[in-house]
Amino acid sequence: MKKNIEIDNKAVGQRIREEREKFRLSREEFAEILGLSDYYIGQLERGERQMSLPVLVKIVNCLHISLDYLIFGKTSGGVYDSNKDTELNNLLNKCSPGELEIVKKLINTILPYLCKNQPFSS
Numbered sequence: 154m155k156k157n158i159e160i161d162n163k164a165v166g167q168r169i170r171e172e173r174e175k176f177r178l179s180r181e182e183f184a185e186i187l188g189l190s191d192y193y194i195g196q197l198e199r200g201e202r203q204m205s206l207p208v209l210v211k212i213v214n215c216l217h218i219s220l221d222y223l224i225f226g227k228t229s230g231g232v233y234d235s236n237k238d239t240e241l242n243n244l245l246n247k248c249s250p251g252e253l254e255i256v257k258k259l260i261n262t263i264l265p266y267l268c269k270n271q272p273f274s275s
Contacts, residue, residue: 166201167219183265215266217264
């Protein structure tokens, strides 16, 4: 017997809004990053529309969240393991509290513009 799973568009929209606000992005800024209209983003956030698969992928990539979290509210651990990335930890440990705040703001500013799972050359 198949289980019919209903998607709660209002809950999905609320999670989009919450994650967008964590990056301190206005609806207009978020829409611009995604190449969509702010009106459409508003409809998604209010749960008035369902999004296409390509839009869904753009949103989860931009917000750096999983599909499971966006659709069902289920969270799983991130990929970053602070115990393995000693270079980053060494750099962060050299920062003062004020500098750490600046680093956090920088990450929050650039992360929505980075494509998730995009390989970077080093």
